Amino acid sequence: MNNYCWFKTKLNANNIIDPNWKFETKLHYVIKYDIVPVTDEFIKYLKQFDLVYANNMMFYRAPNSHPFGSNTLTSHVDLDHKNNLCSPALNYVIGGENSVMNWFKMPDEKYQVKFTPANTAYCSFNNNELEKIDQAELGQDLTLVRVDIPHNVLIGKEARLCISIRFKPICYRRWEDVVNFFNERDLLIAR
Numbered sequence: 068m069n070n071y072c073w074f075k076t077k078l079n080a081n082n083i084i085d086p087n088w089k090f091e092t093k094l095h096y097v098i099k100y101d102i103v104p105v106t107d108e109f110i111k112y113l114k115q116f117d118l119v120y121a122n123n124m125m126f127y128r129a130p131n132s133h134p135f136g137s138n139t140l141t142s143h144v145d146l147d148h149k150n151n152l153c154s155p156a157l158n159y160v161i162g163g164e165n166s167v168m169n170w171f172k173m174p175d176e177k178y179q180v181k182f183t184p185a186n187t188a189y190c191s192f193n194n195n196e197l198e199k200i201d202q203a204e205l206g207q208d209l210t211l212v213r214v215d216i217p218h219n220v221l222i223g224k225e226a227r228l229c230i231s232i233r234f235k236p237i238c239y240r241r242w243e244d245v246v247n248f249f250n251e252r253d254l255l256i257a258r
């Protein structure tokens with residue numbers, strides 16, 4: 068059993084987003100639910116692999132920024148609207164050079180549920196109480212990422228826009244099961 072928390076996929080990352088879509092902001096941190104126009108073509112393409120598109124989350128971060136001010140010492144776990152853990156997501160990142168996504172072991176302590184500005188639930192942890200187990204610099208590859216254990220992204224000198232694609236069924240699916248599902252379809256690049 069390894070601690071891998073991400074895998075680049077062999078999925079084609081062309082035509083994911085409507086080319087007319089532009090995102091501009093003066094804010095340092097933006098999180099939005101389902102505002103990115105994912106193309107019908109891409110949704111159809113995913114279907115070939117039994118991947119049923121559900122929705123997307125968009126995360127924007129300005130250079131050197133962190134969602135909670137200067138505090139770069141926290142991580143979070145994604146929760147759904149019923150406060151259940153979220154299934155793995157397929158992430159596509161524009162920009163974000165030198166930004167690093169980190170993953171940590173899930174602690175035993177009970178967690179408190181909080182809400183992002185997009186009204187999505189999460190729980191946060193102090194990194195000094197966590198053990199780091201994996202990291203990645205994501206880019207314009209579709210990467211399968213684990214979001215049901217603490218994770219964070221430290222932003223480098225370039226703005227980072229992450230489109231995070233979520234699948235049906237919405238109910239929680241374990242990381243191991245989703246990795247197997249992708250592997251059965253020969254979609255993951257071995258690490």
Ligand SMILES: [Fe+2]
Nearest residue numbers: 143144145214
């Ligand atoms: Fe997250």
